[in-house]
Amino acid sequence: MIRVTVWNEYRHEKIDDRVRNIYPEGIHGAIAGFLGMHEDITVRTATLDEPECGLTQEVLDNTDVLIWWGHMAHHEVPEDVVVRVQESVLKGMGLVVLHSGHHSKIFKRLMGTSCNLSWRFEGTDGDMERLWVVAPDHPITQGIDRYFDLPGEEMYGEPFDIPEPDKLLFLGWYEGGEVFRSGCCWRRGRGKIFYFQPGHETCPTYHIHWVQTVITNGVRWAEPESRVAALECPNVKKPTPKF
Amino acid sequence: MIRVTVWNEYRHEKIDDRVRNIYPEGIHGAIAGFLGMHEDITVRTATLDEPECGLTQEVLDNTDVLIWWGHMAHHEVPEDVVVRVQESVLKGMGLVVLHSGHHSKIFKRLMGTSCNLSWRFEGTDGDMERLWVVAPDHPITQGIDRYFDLPGEEMYGEPFDIPEPDKLLFLGWYEGGEVFRSGCCWRRGRGKIFYFQPGHETCPTYHIHWVQTVITNGVRWAEPESRVAALECPNVKKPTPKF
Amino acid sequence: MIRVTVWNEYRHEKIDDRVRNIYPEGIHGAIAGFLGMHEDITVRTATLDEPECGLTQEVLDNTDVLIWWGHMAHHEVPEDVVVRVQESVLKGMGLVVLHSGHHSKIFKRLMGTSCNLSWRFEGTDGDMERLWVVAPDHPITQGIDRYFDLPGEEMYGEPFDIPEPDKLLFLGWYEGGEVFRSGCCWRRGRGKIFYFQPGHETCPTYHIHWVQTVITNGVRWAEPESRVAALECPNVKKPTPKF
Amino acid sequence: MIRVTVWNEYRHEKIDDRVRNIYPEGIHGAIAGFLGMHEDITVRTATLDEPECGLTQEVLDNTDVLIWWGHMAHHEVPEDVVVRVQESVLKGMGLVVLHSGHHSKIFKRLMGTSCNLSWRFEGTDGDMERLWVVAPDHPITQGIDRYFDLPGEEMYGEPFDIPEPDKLLFLGWYEGGEVFRSGCCWRRGRGKIFYFQPGHETCPTYHIHWVQTVITNGVRWAEPESRVAALECPNVKKPTPKF
Numbered sequence: 001m002i003r004v005t006v007w008n009e010y011r012h013e014k015i016d017d018r019v020r021n022i023y024p025e026g027i028h029g030a031i032a033g034f035l036g037m038h039e040d041i042t043v044r045t046a047t048l049d050e051p052e053c054g055l056t057q058e059v060l061d062n063t064d065v066l067i068w069w070g071h072m073a074h075h076e077v078p079e080d081v082v083v084r085v086q087e088s089v090l091k092g093m094g095l096v097v098l099h100s101g102h103h104s105k106i107f108k109r110l111m112g113t114s115c116n117l118s119w120r121f122e123g124t125d126g127d128m129e130r131l132w133v134v135a136p137d138h139p140i141t142q143g144i145d146r147y148f149d150l151p152g153e154e155m156y157g158e159p160f161d162i163p164e165p166d167k168l169l170f171l172g173w174y175e176g177g178e179v180f181r182s183g184c185c186w187r188r189g190r191g192k193i194f195y196f197q198p199g200h201e202t203c204p205t206y207h208i209h210w211v212q213t214v215i216t217n218g219v220r221w222a223e224p225e226s227r228v229a230a231l232e233c234p235n236v237k238k239p240t241p242k243f
Numbered sequence: 244m245i246r247v248t249v250w251n252e253y254r255h256e257k258i259d260d261r262v263r264n265i266y267p268e269g270i271h272g273a274i275a276g277f278l279g280m281h282e283d284i285t286v287r288t289a290t291l292d293e294p295e296c297g298l299t300q301e302v303l304d305n306t307d308v309l310i311w312w313g314h315m316a317h318h319e320v321p322e323d324v325v326v327r328v329q330e331s332v333l334k335g336m337g338l339v340v341l342h343s344g345h346h347s348k349i350f351k352r353l354m355g356t357s358c359n360l361s362w363r364f365e366g367t368d369g370d371m372e373r374l375w376v377v378a379p380d381h382p383i384t385q386g387i388d389r390y391f392d393l394p395g396e397e398m399y400g401e402p403f404d405i406p407e408p409d410k411l412l413f414l415g416w417y418e419g420g421e422v423f424r425s426g427c428c429w430r431r432g433r434g435k436i437f438y439f440q441p442g443h444e445t446c447p448t449y450h451i452h453w454v455q456t457v458i459t460n461g462v463r464w465a466e467p468e469s470r471v472a473a474l475e476c477p478n479v480k481k482p483t484p485k486f
Numbered sequence: 487m488i489r490v491t492v493w494n495e496y497r498h499e500k501i502d503d504r505v506r507n508i509y510p511e512g513i514h515g516a517i518a519g520f521l522g523m524h525e526d527i528t529v530r531t532a533t534l535d536e537p538e539c540g541l542t543q544e545v546l547d548n549t550d551v552l553i554w555w556g557h558m559a560h561h562e563v564p565e566d567v568v569v570r571v572q573e574s575v576l577k578g579m580g581l582v583v584l585h586s587g588h589h590s591k592i593f594k595r596l597m598g599t600s601c602n603l604s605w606r607f608e609g610t611d612g613d614m615e616r617l618w619v620v621a622p623d624h625p626i627t628q629g630i631d632r633y634f635d636l637p638g639e640e641m642y643g644e645p646f647d648i649p650e651p652d653k654l655l656f657l658g659w660y661e662g663g664e665v666f667r668s669g670c671c672w673r674r675g676r677g678k679i680f681y682f683q684p685g686h687e688t689c690p691t692y693h694i695h696w697v698q699t700v701i702t703n704g705v706r707w708a709e710p711e712s713r714v715a716a717l718e719c720p721n722v723k724k725p726t727p728k729f
Numbered sequence: 730m731i732r733v734t735v736w737n738e739y740r741h742e743k744i745d746d747r748v749r750n751i752y753p754e755g756i757h758g759a760i761a762g763f764l765g766m767h768e769d770i771t772v773r774t775a776t777l778d779e780p781e782c783g784l785t786q787e788v789l790d791n792t793d794v795l796i797w798w799g800h801m802a803h804h805e806v807p808e809d810v811v812v813r814v815q816e817s818v819l820k821g822m823g824l825v826v827l828h829s830g831h832h833s834k835i836f837k838r839l840m841g842t843s844c845n846l847s848w849r850f851e852g853t854d855g856d857m858e859r860l861w862v863v864a865p866d867h868p869i870t871q872g873i874d875r876y877f878d879l880p881g882e883e884m885y886g887e888p889f890d891i892p893e894p895d896k897l898l899f900l901g902w903y904e905g906g907e908v909f910r911s912g913c914c915w916r917r918g919r920g921k922i923f924y925f926q927p928g929h930e931t932c933p934t935y936h937i938h939w940v941q942t943v944i945t946n947g948v949r950w951a952e953p954e955s956r957v958a959a960l961e962c963p964n965v966k967k968p969t970p971k972f
Contacts, residue, residue: 090843090890092623103962110841113918114819116962118389130725132401132422137578137676142711146361146402149728158375158414159389161819161918161960164895166652171401171414171422176967179375179414179422189842189890190623225628231890233832233845238905239616241635333600333647335866346719355596356675357576359719373968380821380919385954392971404576404675404717407652409895419724432599432647433866468871474647476589476602481662482859485878604875618887618908632847632888644861644900645875657887657900657908665861665900665908 002041002223005063006031007055009070010047012201019201027069027199027206034212041219048073053081060084065094065222067215068101071201075105082106090189090231094222096215099154099199107195110188111162118157120176125152126200127174131182131210135169140183140194140217148210154200156180162195170214172197183214185221189231194218245284245466248306249274250298252313253290255444262444270312270442270449277455284462291316296324303327308337308465310458311344314444318348325349333432333474337465339458342397342442350438353431354405361400363419368395369443370417374425374453378412383426383437383460391453397443399423405438413457415440426457428464432474437461488527488709491549492517493541495556496533498687505687513555513685513692520698527705534559539567546570551580551708553701554587557687561591568592576675576717580708582701585640585685593681596674597648604643606662611638612686613660617668617696621655626669626680626703634696640686642666648681656700658683669700671707675717680704731770731952734792735760736784738799739776741930748930756798756928756935763941770948777802782810789813794823794951796944797830800930804834811835819918819960823951825944828928831885836924839917840891847886849905854881855929856903860911860939864898869912869923869946877939883929885909891924899943901926912943914950918960923947 008028012019023030028045036043046054048070060066066085070077082105089095089110097107102115120127129150133141157178163186170183182197196214198205205211251271255262266273271288279286289297291313303309309328313320325348332338332353340350345358363370372393376384400421406429413426425440439457441448448454494514498505509516514531522529532540534556546552552571556563568591575581575596583593588601606613615636619627643664649672656669668683682700684691691697737757741748752759757774765772775783777799789795795814799806811834818824818839826836831844849856858879862870886907892915899912911926925943927934934940 086841109838112815112839112841114960114962116960118963118965120965120967122967128727130420130422130727134401134403134424136402136717137673137711139711147725147728151729157965158377159379159960160377163892163915163917164410166893167407168411171424173416173420173422177373177416178968179373179416181377181414186892187623188892225623225625231622231843231845231888233843234847236847236849236886238849238851239633239907241614241616242633243635243637329598352595353598355572355598357717357719359717361720361722363722363724365724371970373970379960380916380954382954390968390971394972400722402717406649406672406674409650421725429649430866431649468866468868474600474602474645474865476600477604479604479606479643481606481608482664482876484857484859485876486880616906616908620887620889620910622888644863645865646863650896653893654897657910659902659906659908663859663902665859665902667863667900 002219003062003064004035004041004043004067004219005059006035006043006045006067007053007069008045008047009073010049011073012071022202022204027201030206031067031215035216035219038216048076053077055081055085057084060088060093063088063093064224065096065219067096067098068104068106069098069199070104071100074103077105082109086110089191089193092190092224092226094191094219094224095193096218096222097193097195099197102195110193113163114161117160117180120155121200126203127153127155127176129153129198130173132171132173133169134171135167138167138169139221140169140214142217143213144210150198150205150208152203153198153205156197190224192222194222245462246305246307247278247284247286247310247462248302249278249286249288249310250296250312251288251290252316253292254316255314265445265447270444273449274310274458278459278462281459291319296320298324298328300327303331303336306331306336307467308339308462310339310341311347311349312341312442313347314343317346320348325352329353332434332436335433335467335469337434337462337467338436339461339465340436340438342440345438353436356406357404360403360423363398364443369446370396370398370419372396372441373416375414375416376412377414378410381410381412382464383412383457385460386456387453393441393448393451395446396441396448399440433467435465437465488705489548489550490521490527490529490553490705491545492521492529492531492553493539493555494531494533495559496535497559498557508688508690513687516692517553517701521702521705524702534562539563541567541571543570546574546579549574549579550710551582551705553582553584554590554592555584555685556590557586560589563591568595572596575677575679578676578710578712580677580705580710581679582704582708583679583681585683588681596679599649600647603646603666606641607686612689613639613641613662615639615684616659618657618659619655620657621653624653624655625707626655626700628703629699630696636684636691636694638689639684639691642683676710678708680708731948732791732793733764733770733772733796733948734788735764735772735774735796736798737774737776738802739778740802741800751931751933756930759935760796760944764945764948767945777805782806784810784814786813789817789822792817792822793953794825794948796825796827797833797835798827798928799833800829803832806834811838815839818920818922821919821953821955823920823948823953824922825947825951826922826924828926831924839922842892843890846889846909849884850929855932856882856884856905858882858927859902861900861902862898863900864896867896867898868950869898869943871946872942873939879927879934879937881932882927882934885926919953921951923951
């Protein structure tokens with residue numbers, strides 16, 4: 001059983017009717033909803049305005065994969081929560097970072113870069129986006145054909161200031177003329193990290209079947225092999241031969 | 244002084260008026276022309292129908308960077324020439340593979356994969372292509388702004404069956420709706436390899452300033468640090484401490 | 487159920503008493519023996535002197551992971567068998583290459599490099615080797631502590647002429663003073679490849695528990711996500727929006 | 730002309746006679762000494778106890794490559810200095826991190842991991858270390874034969890909790906029985922980073938010719954292609970075709 005915690009900033013939904021109409025239970029509620037349909041996954045949620053952002057040590061210790069959605073209040077996440085999440089990832093907890101989470105403190109801290117990009121949202125719906133599978137052999141792309149389309153999304157464009165991904169999975173094509181590395185994987189410490197671009201708050205992206213498939217695959221991929229102690233920095237004796 | 248050999252299959256130009264009108268001196272002549280304008284580069288050319296494809300051991304031993312364009316006659320390049328070029332790359336010779344050279348024997352041999360992709364050329368001009376810089380810090384992208392456009396090119400689309408590039412430099416966006424890893428780097432043995440997608444024979448691509456800039460940068464990047472013997476497989480004694 | 491085929495050159499065992507005494511059923515027999523103990527694995531073997539090297543299309547089509555051991559007769563493996571195995575890997579079949587298989591035609595073809603290294607076997611037992619885990623989070627290193635030791639092995643030393651691994655798993659330390667990237671992973675096409683250094687024919691390496699653990703883990707890791715058609719090179723129409 | 734700033738914590742030299750005897754001008758003085766002999770390099774130094782650690786914005790803006798040595802006082806480097814250095818690296822400044830600098834705030838921040846390792850210093854001199862060249866084609870290993878030896882060093886052993894290096898250059902072999910990825914490269918933002926393991930304060934490591942060669946090569950490699958503005962996060966309009 002994979003224990004998932006879906007973290008959401010949960011602010012847009014409270015102040016913007018358009019967002020609340022799309023996600024009446026919040027973005028976290030929508031994501032928890034489709035993940036919870038799977039028998040191998042058990043889900044809880046956590047949000048910014050809960051005590052300790054809902055991410056106590058006890059919660060993190062019982063989370064195999066953390067999903068992160070944030071946008072307008074990245075700066076309100078306290079440093080000690082960020083450190084705690086980072087340490088959990090380095091110990092093996094998987095992390096799936098969605099959309100504007102590219103600018104979250106936790107993602108920037110794990111990447112070491114600005115995670116800047118170029119962006120645009122014009123009109124009511126933004127750009128049509130087509131997501132192409134670059135790695136058809138990867139667990140996260142299973143069940144997806146050559147590509148899938150999103151009728152409207154915020155455009156995120158290159159250059160994307162990230163470390164070279166360990167594996168590039170999706171490339172995004174936008175009708176406005178840009179491209180983006182829309183799905184990328186890294187390992188940091190013992191933990192696996194998956195960044196996935198779709199999910200602007202005014203678009204019904206997380207209701208789309210293909211997006212749900214990718215996120216579900218991402219959760220299964222990011223589940224740790226083991227949750228042992230973090231890598232320490234021991235003073236060691238000369239190793240004894242073991243035959 | 245960087246010693247460049249531009250290799251071209253040189254068949255389309257002989258049988259197709261459209262191609263000959265664009266490249267009256269052959270594609271190799273056009274590429275040699277703009278490279279030869281630079282004071283740090285000296286150029287020669289070689290073509291398929293010359294003895295040994297123009298790629299004798301003596302030529303390869305005096306080549307720092309080999310540029311490769313081929314399309315309709317990949318299968319006519321003899322195995323021993325392919326082996327000879329591969330060995331030169333592993334010893335340090337740089338290799339710049341252009342456009343349909345993705346299916347050349349030498350590129351497939353160095354990659355170990357099929358190098359398949361999807362493709363399309365419709366109408367007179369093909370698709371408009373926009374090439375985005377993903378790695379603005381890399382030597383090969385210097386002098387290029389965020390992107391540049393080609394009015395018409397053959398569409399090459401993902402998935403592109405290559406090993407994960409050591410470094411991804413350009414992403415191609417096509418008006419028809421596809422994306423492509425249009426500029427990629429690898430090292431094999433002591434040699435550096437750069438694949439660059441543009442250059443369909445019926446498009447005047449190699450006359451375009453930005454394409455010339457990228458290929459020139461590619462030549463300078465691919466120049467070997469040193470041209471020593473290949474890595475051998477020696478039976479060695481226990482190393483002597485050297486203080 | 488993972489369907490494994492263990493391929494062995496099977497020549498040393500026939501002509502050298504020392505080898506036959508260590509592996510009375512052949513190296514393939516020893517490997518098949520410990521793999522076959524696992525309920526999720528079913529094993530068959532194939533050897534050089536069987537028709538088509540025992541690797542007919544039918545065998546390959548029913549193999550999820552192929553293990554390869556060869557040494558003195560690499561050159562006797564016919565080209566068409568090598569091509570057939572390569573195509574199977576590109577379609578998704580996993581490949582575990584052991585020890586002197588670094589110089590097999592199939593490994594060199596998939597790597598694109600010489601796969602040269604430095605080597606030494608002195609005395610009766612060679613060098614003591616210690617294998618350190620570099621990636622404690624990887625499926626292949628599960629069940630292994632910080633390191634394990636082999637009392638005697640052939641020394642394989644750097645530089646090892648391979649493409650940069652997608653993931654480095656083990657580093658070997660030799661009492662004679664060398665180091666080696668003893669466990670490395672790559673993807674080629676849809677297939678996963680694991681190279682593992684131990685296994686000189688005059689050492690009882692494949693009877694050692696830790697080596698068996700790593701190879702078993704390697705088989706489970708290399709099992710394909712799916713065995714679909716290889717990546718083709720289709721002429722495609724403009725993609726139709728799919729909402 | 731490459732403008733190098735050598736930063737040193739400069740504490741051991743003030744309190745420990747052994748260190749002061751080896752490095753009477755400080756570790757920074759020794760490194761600045763051999764670098765300054767090269768006509769293409771101009772050097773300044775900076776230390777922890779200077780105002781702003783000697784790393785004002787003005788200093789960083791005029792530094793092409795920063796060298797970092799720290800050990801006992803990592804925690805005394807103020808956060809705002811760390812942020813300033815990180816931003817300079819992301820804008821293109823090269824960074825060469827030496828030895829115990831693996832635990833510096835700036836290195837951990839750029840890596841995103843704990844950068845933990847195992848370690849040992851026994852006796853007067855520690856372990857003999859042999860550094861093997863893994864990448865003989867790389868600019869940083871030029872002028873080095875297959876390996877070089879250090880008579881005594883602190884042992885740093887695997888697992889080393891770092892992101893997979895973009896390029897692995899050196900592997901360390903220790904007489905005590907460990908191995909280490911002793912030379913590694915990464916890019917972060919527009920900046921190049923080189924970590925090099927040797928340099929324990931009670932060993933005369935920076936007086937050794939081969940170590941000086943590697944650090945000098947590292948400086949030349951890490952020099953930025955260009956020092957333009959950092960990657961920003963602009964709101965962009967639809968790109969205009971540029972033909």
